[in-house]
Every structure is written in C-alpha cells, then in structure tokens.
Amino acid sequence: MSTTVDEMSRRTGAMSSAELAGERESRATVGDVTVANPRMVCRGVDVWYGAKQAIKGVSLDIGKNEVVSMIGPSGCGKSTFLRCLNRMNDTIDGCRVTGSIQLDGRDIYDKGLDPVPLRAQVGMVFQKPNPFPKSIYENVAYGPRIHGLTNNKAELDELVSASLQKAGLWNEVKDRLDQPGTGLSGGQQQRLCIARTIAVSPEVILMDEPCSALDPIATAIIEELIDELRANYSIAIVTHSMQQAARVSQRTAYFHLGDLIEVGETNQIFTNPKHRLTEDYITGRFG
Numbered sequence: 642m643s644t645t646v647d648e649m650s651r652r653t654g655a656m657s658s659a660e661l662a663g664e665r666e667s668r669a670t671v672g673d674v675t676v677a678n679p680r681m682v683c684r685g686v687d688v689w690y691g692a693k694q695a696i697k698g699v700s701l702d703i704g705k706n707e708v709v710s711m712i713g714p715s716g717c718g719k720s721t722f723l724r725c726l727n728r729m730n731d732t733i734d735g736c737r738v739t740g741s742i743q744l745d746g747r748d749i750y751d752k753g754l755d756p757v758p759l760r761a762q763v764g765m766v767f768q769k770p771n772p773f774p775k776s777i778y779e780n781v782a783y784g785p786r787i788h789g790l791t792n793n794k795a796e797l798d799e800l801v802s803a804s805l806q807k808a809g810l811w812n813e814v815k816d817r818l819d820q821p822g823t824g825l826s827g828g829q830q831q832r833l834c835i836a837r838t839i840a841v842s843p844e845v846i847l848m849d850e851p852c853s854a855l856d857p858i859a860t861a862i863i864e865e866l867i868d869e870l871r872a873n874y875s876i877a878i879v880t881h882s883m884q885q886a887a888r889v890s891q892r893t894a895y896f897h898l899g900d901l902i903e904v905g906e907t908n909q910i911f912t913n914p915k916h917r918l919t920e921d922y923i924t925g926r927f928g
C-alpha cells in the first residue's frame with residue numbers, strides 16, 4: 642500500500658493553500674514515533690470514509706513487548722487507526738486506507754496478503770465482550786481449528802487449556818468447559834475473548850476500549866492481565882480512561898481530529914505534555 646503521486650496531487654489539488662498548510666502542520670507529531678524494536682511500523686497513514694478524512698498522515702511504531710495507549714476525544718480517530726492495524730477497515734464500505742503499515746517488515750496491505758491469517762497474527766479484542774454462542778471450549782478451539790494449528794484432539798485440548806491459563810480464566814472455568822461462553826460474567830467473557838485471541842498465536846493484540854463494559858473489579862483483572870501479556874505480545878489499546886492508560890501502557894499516543902498530536906512515554910505524556918492540545922486534554926480542559 643502506498644500513496645501514489647497522482648493520488649497526492651489529486652488530493653493537494655483539491656485543497657486551498659490554507660488547508661494544505663494546515664495539513665502539513667497536522668502531520669508534525671510531537672515526540673518520537675519510532676521505537677528501537679518495532680513490531681509494527683506505520684508511516685503516513687491516511688484513512689477516508691468516502692470524502693471525509695478520519696486519519697491524517699499518522700506515523701507510529703508499535704514495539705515488541707510494549708503496551709501503547711491511544712487516547713483522545715471522542716471521534717478523533719483512535720478506533721479507525723486501530724482497525725487499520727489488522728485491516729478491519731476493509732470490511733467497512735467506502736473506507737480507504739493509504740500510507741504504509743508493516744508487520745515485521747511486511748506490508749500488511751500487500752495485494753498478495755490474505756487478511757484472514759493477518760487477523761490471527763494481529764488479533765482484536767472489542768469493547769463489548771463477544772463470545773460465540775458456543776461452549777467455552779469451542780470459543781477457544783475454533784480459531785486453532787480453522788487455522789490448522791493442532792494435529793489432534795489432545796494438542797487442541799492442551800492449546801485451549803494454555804490459552805485459558807494465559808488469559809487468567811482457567812481456574813474459573815476448567816470444570817465447565819462445555820457450558821456456553823455467553824453464560825459467563827462480563828469480565829469472564831472478555832477474558833474468554835482474550836483467550837480466543839491468544840489461541841491463534843498472535844504477535845500483536847489490539848484492544849478497543851476492552852474494559853468499558855466492565856465493573857471496576859473485572860477492569861482491574863483485565864488491566865493486570867494486559868501487563869502480564871506484554872511479556873509475549875505487543876499491545877495497542879484504545880481507552881477513554883486516562884487512569885487506565887497510565888496504569889497499563891509504557892507509551893501513550895494522543896489523537897485529535899484525526900491527527901496524532903503527541904506520542905511519548907506514558908509518564909511524560911501525563912506529567913509533562915509538550916503540546917498544548919495534549920495538555921488541554923489531560924487536564925480536562927478539552928474533550
């Protein structure tokens with residue numbers, strides 16, 4: 642995926658000089674968008690819904706073994722950007738993504754790349770827990786089965802058990818694996834969805850407000866789990882809770898009206914933001 646010269650000139654040609662200046666200005670993110678050991682590398686990512694631009698030239702790395710939080714006011718494009726990272730936007734009519742996004746050096750928008758295995762490599766956990774209407778066991782076993790990850794039932798049993806353990810749910814469900822996943826509490830359902838994501842051996846896990854439907858206790862359990870998962874995965878999380886971003890992430894990215902305004906170590910973003918818009922947001926003056 643790359644932005645063609647024609648496309649750029651068509652776009653710039655359609656803009657007034659003031660818009661163009663604004664566009665250029667909007668691309669200058671404060672802070673270092675790169676990391677020493679990137680797993681995903683995003684450069685100049687634009688997203689359009691029809692004629693409306695929702696993401697403007699965003700560049701950001703997602704590093705190995707780190708949690709990156711994406712924060713910002715409602716509608717600033719956090720979820721849109723997150724969905725670019727595993728091509729979930731492909732499923733939205735009229736949505737167009739340009740720029741470059743690489744996973745371990747490979748362009749994920751390469752025409753030859755199948756998005757189905759990509760979505761196992763870059764798994765996603767949604768706002769509302771969405772277990773399949775199947776047993777707890779089947780919720781976790783489904784992905785490995787369709788991706789052919791195990792050779793026999795014993796291996797599948799082992800993978801289901803290991804995934805539920807990594808998601809911190811095993812002890813609560815090991816005696817009722819045949820019961821419906823939808824019968825679990827909200828927090829347990831979200832951990833089941835995390836187990837389902839882990840079961841297909843992802844490299845990156847995307848989380849779109851994973852705790853917004855959960856009570857504070859279930860939220861604390863998921864936050865602890867996110868911290869543990871960092872040892873094995875790269876995690877990008879969209880959250881409306883600045884406290885949550887501060888608790889779970891090593892780096893934080895602040896979005897505003899489709900621009901990535903500032904990125905930096907989480908502690909720096911919350912204690913010493915460099916951009917006025919970031920400061921306004923974290924101090925509650927905006928959004």
Ligand SMILES: Nc1ncnc2c1ncn2[C@@H]1O[C@H](COP(=O)(O)OP(=O)(O)OP(=O)(O)O)[C@@H](O)[C@H]1O
Pocket residue numbers: 690695713714715716717718719720721722733
């Ligand atoms: N499927 C869609 N079709 C058209 N426009 C969309 C679509 N999804 C999002 N948008 C628009 O793109 C912009 C960014 O939306 P997005 O949901 O990514 O923001 P967000 O920061 O995640 O918001 P929130 O915090 O409220 O979830 C908004 O103006 C939104 O209306």
